[in-house]
Amino acid sequence: MRVRGNDYRSIRPAEDFTPELRVSVIIPAYGGQHQLDLVLAGLARQTYPADLTEVIVVDNGSTPALRLPADRPPHTRLVRCETPGRGNARNAGLAEAGGEVIHWLDSDVVPTAGAVMAHMRWHHAAPYLAVTGYLRFSEAPLPDKLPDDLEAHFEPAEPHAWIVRLIERTNGLTDTFDRPFSLHVGGATSVNARLIEAAGPMDGELVLGQDTEMGYRLMQAGAVFVPEPEAVAYHLGPTMRMRHQERIDRVSYAFVGDRVPAYRWLRRHPGRQWKIPYLEVLVDGTAGYDTVRATVDALLAGTAHDLRVVVVGPWDTLDRDRRAPLQDPNLELVLVQGHYAFEPRVRLATSHHVDPAVPYVLRLPPGWAPGEDTVAALLERARTDGLGLLNVLLDETPGGVVAARLEHAASFARARLLAGPGEDLDDVVDEVSGVAWAAGESYGFATEQPEPQGRRSAYRVRLKAKAEAERLGKEAERLRGEVARWRDEAGKWRKSAVEYRREIAALRKEVAGLRRDLAAAERRQRTLRAALSARVRRALRK
Structure with missing residues (x-):
C-alpha cells in the first residue's frame, strides 16, 4: 500500500490478524519505583501475545537502584545507563532491543489492556509507520496495586490537549505535508525498527525536545504518522510540560530550531x-571556475538564506603547482576551491551524498543562475503543492533536456522503501506525493556564460543591475513619500473646503432667515399703512 503524503486512511488494518511481529517496549526510568511497578503490571495484562513482547527497563542512574516487581511481563529485563538524559536511556534500551517494532513508553504511563494490540495492528498492515496512542492525564491517587478496571480508578482524566488539537485541525493528521512528525511523543509511540535504523538513535545532546527531533528524522526516513484512539494509556499525574510549558518551550526551542528545519517559525532571522x-544545493564543481562561480554566487545572493551549497569535485586529489600556477592542469578546480574555501554556506565535497536530515535538495546544472527570488519561489511551490519532485526545464539541446530537480527528501525516502525491483523511483515519488514540471524562465533562471577577457562578467552586470534596482527602489520610496505628503496637504485643503462649505451654508441659512424676517416686517408695514389710511379717511368724513 502506497500512502500519499500522510493520508494513512488508504491502509486498512485488519481487526482479525495473526500476530507475528515482535515488539520491544523500552521504558527509561529515573526513580519512581512504585509508578514503574504499576506500568509493568499494565504491560503484563496486554492482549498482545506475551511471547512476542519484550520489555526493557533502563535505569538511568536511580538511587537506590530500580528493581523489577513480580507482576511484570515474562520477557522483561533491567539494564542500567549511567549517562544522564532520557535520550541516552532510550538509546541504551534500543541497543538491547530485538523486536521488529520499537514501542517507547514512559515509566509513568500505564497502558490499557488493548493498547499494544491497537499499535501492532497497524504495524502488521504496513512496515513504515509511527503510531501514537492517546494519553489521558489522571490525578487520581496511586493505588497500592493496579486495579482491574483502569477507567473506573483513573477517570475523570484530561486528554493530551495539544495532540487532540493537532489531530483535529489537520483532519486526523492527513492534511499536513511537512509537519506530521509533531505527533511523535515518547510516552506512547511505536515505530517500525527499520525506520529507526534508517533515522538513527535519539539525539543524546538534547536535554528537551528529543521526541520532536526524533520524529522529524523518522519523517525524513519515510515514516507515515498514525494517531490511534484505541491505544489508550493513563499518565500518572500531569507532565512537567503541563506544569511549566512556557519555560520548557523556551529551553526546547533554543536547541530544536537548529535540528528541525521544518519549524520555519523558529528560523526568522535572515542572516x-x-x-x-x-x-x-548540489553543483558540479568541475565545469570551470567562471561557470561554477556564476551559479554559486547567484545562489548565495538570493532571498532563500537557509541553504547550503555543496560543490562536488575531486578536491582531495588536488596538488597545486606553486611554481607555475598558470600552467596547472587543475587550475579551474584550484580557483573554485580557493574562492569558496572559507565561505561558511559552501561545502566542498567529493561525492553527491546529501545530508538525509535536510528537507529539500536542489540539483542544479552549473552555468545556470537563479534569480534573486527563484529558489524561494520553487520551495514555496513544492511545499504548498505537497510535491515530492519539482523538475525545472532549463534548456532543450540535441543531447537532451537540461533540467534542475528540487527533491523533497522525505518523499524520496518513502519511495525507496516502497519501490519494487527495476521500478523508476520518480514514478513512485509521483504516487506518494506528486511530481510536477515548471519552466525555468518563468522562475527567473538565466544561463551565465563566461565573458571574453577584458569585458565585465555577467555576475558583475547582475551586481550592477541589483545596485541600480536598489537605487530605483529608494527613489520610488522617496517619491511615494512625496505623494503621501501631497495627499496629506490635499486632505487639509479638503477639510478646509468642507469647513468653508459649512460656514457658507450657515450664512445662507441666516440670510434666508433675515429675508423671511424682512418680508414679514414689510407685510406688517403694509398692514399698518392700510389701517392708518382707513382711519384718516374716516376722520375726514366726519
Whole structure:
C-alpha cells in the first residue's frame, strides 16, 4: 500500500490478524519505583501475545537502584545507563532491543489492556509507520496495586490537549505535508525498527525536545504518522510540560530550531546559519571556475538564506603547482576551491551524498543562475503543492533536456522503501506525493556564460543591475513619500473646503432667515399703512 503524503486512511488494518511481529517496549526510568511497578503490571495484562513482547527497563542512574516487581511481563529485563538524559536511556534500551517494532513508553504511563494490540495492528498492515496512542492525564491517587478496571480508578482524566488539537485541525493528521512528525511523543509511540535504523538513535545532546527531533528524522526516513484512539494509556499525574510549558518551550526551542528545519517559525532571522539547513544545493564543481562561480554566487545572493551549497569535485586529489600556477592542469578546480574555501554556506565535497536530515535538495546544472527570488519561489511551490519532485526545464539541446530537480527528501525516502525491483523511483515519488514540471524562465533562471577577457562578467552586470534596482527602489520610496505628503496637504485643503462649505451654508441659512424676517416686517408695514389710511379717511368724513 502506497500512502500519499500522510493520508494513512488508504491502509486498512485488519481487526482479525495473526500476530507475528515482535515488539520491544523500552521504558527509561529515573526513580519512581512504585509508578514503574504499576506500568509493568499494565504491560503484563496486554492482549498482545506475551511471547512476542519484550520489555526493557533502563535505569538511568536511580538511587537506590530500580528493581523489577513480580507482576511484570515474562520477557522483561533491567539494564542500567549511567549517562544522564532520557535520550541516552532510550538509546541504551534500543541497543538491547530485538523486536521488529520499537514501542517507547514512559515509566509513568500505564497502558490499557488493548493498547499494544491497537499499535501492532497497524504495524502488521504496513512496515513504515509511527503510531501514537492517546494519553489521558489522571490525578487520581496511586493505588497500592493496579486495579482491574483502569477507567473506573483513573477517570475523570484530561486528554493530551495539544495532540487532540493537532489531530483535529489537520483532519486526523492527513492534511499536513511537512509537519506530521509533531505527533511523535515518547510516552506512547511505536515505530517500525527499520525506520529507526534508517533515522538513527535519539539525539543524546538534547536535554528537551528529543521526541520532536526524533520524529522529524523518522519523517525524513519515510515514516507515515498514525494517531490511534484505541491505544489508550493513563499518565500518572500531569507532565512537567503541563506544569511549566512556557519555560520548557523556551529551553526546547533554543536547541530544536537548529535540528528541525521544518519549524520555519523558529528560523526568522535572515542572516543565521543552522546545523541542518532547509535546502542543500548540489553543483558540479568541475565545469570551470567562471561557470561554477556564476551559479554559486547567484545562489548565495538570493532571498532563500537557509541553504547550503555543496560543490562536488575531486578536491582531495588536488596538488597545486606553486611554481607555475598558470600552467596547472587543475587550475579551474584550484580557483573554485580557493574562492569558496572559507565561505561558511559552501561545502566542498567529493561525492553527491546529501545530508538525509535536510528537507529539500536542489540539483542544479552549473552555468545556470537563479534569480534573486527563484529558489524561494520553487520551495514555496513544492511545499504548498505537497510535491515530492519539482523538475525545472532549463534548456532543450540535441543531447537532451537540461533540467534542475528540487527533491523533497522525505518523499524520496518513502519511495525507496516502497519501490519494487527495476521500478523508476520518480514514478513512485509521483504516487506518494506528486511530481510536477515548471519552466525555468518563468522562475527567473538565466544561463551565465563566461565573458571574453577584458569585458565585465555577467555576475558583475547582475551586481550592477541589483545596485541600480536598489537605487530605483529608494527613489520610488522617496517619491511615494512625496505623494503621501501631497495627499496629506490635499486632505487639509479638503477639510478646509468642507469647513468653508459649512460656514457658507450657515450664512445662507441666516440670510434666508433675515429675508423671511424682512418680508414679514414689510407685510406688517403694509398692514399698518392700510389701517392708518382707513382711519384718516374716516376722520375726514366726519
